[in-house]
Amino acid sequence: MSLYAVNKVCYRVVREPEFRRELARAPEEALRAARPPLDEAELAALLAGDVGRLSLMGANHFLLHQLGRFRVLGLDLPTYADRIRAAHR
Template sequence: MSVYAVNLVARRTLRDPDFARRLGDDPALALEQFDLEEEERDALLAGDVAALYAMGAHEYLLMGLARREVLGLDLPTYSDRIRTAEPRLDY
């Protein structure tokens, strides 16, 4: 699992208003075009940013989902959820 597709979903959400709207309207349908693992898709649909972070998704990109308020996320929800994750201490 490369988690590349998760990062791509988050990037497109922030940068492509049309895609962000489709992701908001019908998340499962909007995600069909991405090569996601089942575990990644489930976590995205659940707005489980802590799980996505644990899989290796980049948190800067994940926060874009909250900025666009899709997948049940907004900034307070994002904050509550990401703070439950174990920090990655890689550099």
């Protein structure tokens, strides 16, 4: 597992509007095409919007927050906050 790949996805969400559109249209396809490649655990957590699990795996919190900010992968800011809190209880 390389959390660099997860962090890179989050970074691209901020910087690349086309990538955000791809995530909205076909999330699994967009994530499977991501480089560097995600491992299956990372892919599953991202597709589920499981930021709590990604956080516990060691993903960067600032970058994870951007998934909620840009409302991708089924997240918005309140949902992001709830899932992070639940994971760290």
